[in-house]
Amino acid sequence: MSGWSVEDVPEQSGRVAVVTGANSGIGYVTARELARRGARVVLACRSERRGTEARDRLLGEVPGADVEFARLDLGDLASVREFATAYPHGRLDLLVNNAGVMALPYGTTADGFETQFGTNHLGHFALTGLLLPALLATPAARVVTVSSTAHALANIDIDDLNSERRYRRWVAYARSKTANLLCVHELARRLAVHGSDVIAAAAHPGYAATNLQTAGPKMAGRGAAERFMRVGNRCFAQSADAGALPTLYAATAPGVLPDSFTGPSWAGWRGAPAPSWRAPWTRDDQASQRLWTASEELTGVTYDALKV
Numbered sequence: 001m002s003g004w005s006v007e008d009v010p011e012q013s014g015r016v017a018v019v020t021g022a023n024s025g026i027g028y029v030t031a032r033e034l035a036r037r038g039a040r041v042v043l044a045c046r047s048e049r050r051g052t053e054a055r056d057r058l059l060g061e062v063p064g065a066d067v068e069f070a071r072l073d074l075g076d077l078a079s080v081r082e083f084a085t086a087y088p089h090g091r092l093d094l095l096v097n098n099a100g101v102m103a104l105p106y107g108t109t110a111d112g113f114e115t116q117f118g119t120n121h122l123g124h125f126a127l128t129g130l131l132l133p134a135l136l137a138t139p140a141a142r143v144v145t146v147s148s149t150a151h152a153l154a155n156i157d158i159d160d161l162n163s164e165r166r167y168r169r170w171v172a173y174a175r176s177k178t179a180n181l182l183c184v185h186e187l188a189r190r191l192a193v194h195g196s197d198v199i200a201a202a203a204h205p206g207y208a209a210t211n212l213q214t215a216g217p218k219m220a221g222r223g224a225a226e227r228f229m230r231v232g233n234r235c236f237a238q239s240a241d242a243g244a245l246p247t248l249y250a251a252t253a254p255g256v257l258p259d260s261f262t263g264p265s266w267a268g269w270r271g272a273p274a275p276s277w278r279a280p281w282t283r284d285d286q287a288s289q290r291l292w293t294a295s296e297e298l299t300g301v302t303y304d305a306l307k308v
Contacts, residue, residue: 004034004121004245004249004253004257004272006093006241006245006246006248006268006271008137008253009033009037009074009248009252010037010063010253010254011035011038011250012034012037012039012252013037013038013039013040014038014255015032015038015039015040015090015093015094016039016040016041016042016089016091016093016138017034017039017040017041017042017092017093017094017095017096017251018041018042018044018087018092018094018095018096018097018131019031019034019041019042019043019044019087019096019098020044020045020072020074020096020097020124020127021045021098021099021100022041022044022045022051022054022098023041023043023047023050023051023053023054024054024100024240025160025240025243025253026146026205026240026243026244026247027096027098027099028054028057028058028240029117029241029243029244030096030098030239030244030247030248030251031043031054031058031067031249031283032058032061032062032065033239033244034094034248034251034252035058035062035065035067035084035151036062036064037252038066039066039093039094040066040067040068040089041057041065041067041068042068042069042070042087042089043058043065043067043068043069043070044070044071044072044083044099045069045070045071045072045099045166046071046072046073046074046075046099048069048137048292049073051069051071052069054069055067055068055069056207070086070087070186071083072099072127073110073122073123074099074118074119074120074123074124074127074169075109075110075111075115075118075119075128076109076110076111076283076298077111077122077123077299078110078172079110079307080127080130081126081130081163082125083127084127084130084131085130087134088208089134089139090134091134091137091138091141092112092134092135092141092219093096093138093140093141093162094130094131094141094142094143094144094251094252095127095128095131095135095142095143095144095246096144096146096251097124097127097128097143097144097145098146098148098228098247099119099123099124100119100120100146100169100176101115101116101119101120102116102148102173103170103172103173104116104121104169106163106167106169106170109122112303113146113162113165114161114164114167114168114172114178115299116163116171116172116173116175117161117162117163117172117175117176117179119176120173120176120177120179120180121176121179121180121183121295122295122298122299124145124180124183125183125295126298126299126301128143128187129299129301129302129303130301131143131150132303132305133235135198136196136198136305138198139197140198140199141197141198141199142198142199142200142201142250142251142256143184143187143198143199143200143201144201144202144247144250144251145180145181145183145184145200145201145202145203146180146202146203146204146205146247147177147181147182147202147203147204147261148173148177148204148205149204149263149276150170150173150174150177151177151178151180151181151278151279151282152174152229152278152279153170153171153173153174153268154171154174154175154178155175155178155279155281155287156175156178156179156182156287158216158287158290158291159178161175161291161294162257163175165184166218172208172217175206178279178281178282179200179291181261181278181279181282182282182284182288182291183288183291183293183295184200184201184202184259184285185259185282185283185285185288185295186288186289186291186292187200187306188200188201188258188259188308189259189285189288189308190303190306190308191258191306192258193306193308194305194306195233196306197276199256199257199258200259201250201256201257201258201259201260201261202250202259202260202261202262203246203247203250203261203262203273204252204262204263204264204276205239205243205244205246205263205264206243206246206263206264206270207243207270238270242264242270244266245272245273246262246263246273246276249262249273250273251263253273259283261275261276261277261278261282262274262276262295263276264276266273278284
């Protein structure tokens with residue numbers, strides 16, 4: 001994968017992709033480049049205004065692209081179910097679980113889950129489970145979940161998944177990103193047990209300049225922190241276009257392995273896609289199985305076709 005670039009994204013004609021959080025940043029670039037290669041792309045976004053604006057912007061950059069907007073609020077399981085029920089395509093070649101929130105002040109989702117765990121992990125867990133029949137029915141489909149190197153800051157606490165005992169915004173974010181990797185690990189294991197050719201993999205963007213870094217400080221009214229993040233984005237971060245490369249690689253490159261974790265090559269921060277280090281606890285079979293069971297109970301979404 002040395003030197004792999006956006007020019008190496010293979011032809012995607014005839015394939016259908018769903019990209020969550022596709023209205024900006026990494027998600028928008030991922031959706032745009034998949035559409036540029038001929039995929040039919042569903043922009044799954046919480047805001048109808050931002051989602052339709054992103055669709056129109058993408059059509060301006062890639063005239064004739066086959067893109068559509070569909071509303072999806074990962075912080076509301078009713079919205080996730082509505083999205084999956086209304087999904088109009090008979091096949092699903094690629095599900096990119098990209099949307100996320102980072103280091104927000106304490107809050108809860110519509111279903112009462114801590115916002116970061118509920119949005120980053122539970123929302124995507126439910127979405128993937130509800131779209132599983134379409135994925136299993138599509139030859140060589142892939143599920144790519146976007147995690148973060150920040151997962152290394154904290155393992156999950158299976159007895160306090162919603163941070164009810166103590167809330168620390170960065171620890172909660174790290175735990176949600178660890179949960180992403182544990183879920184990919186367990187999904188890959190279950191797919192293998194059932195002999196499925198669906199590939200579950202993970203990626204991370206390194207340090208990429210998106211609005212993710214400033215959203216938390218802005219919500220908390222922490223002006224100095226918001227300005228600090230903006231300076232960091234300008235001076236040190238790579239572009240969203242570069243940050244999307246690991247996701248695009250995991251989504252489209254031949255030979256991507258189940259449960260792999262792809263990120264930027266240089267210290268996991270920037271550069272071409274490469275295998276990325278991950279904390280040992282993200283491949284803990286017992287922890288991943290316990291989280292899986294808890295996630296099914298919390299969301300009410302069961303992966304019946306992948307029972308073990």
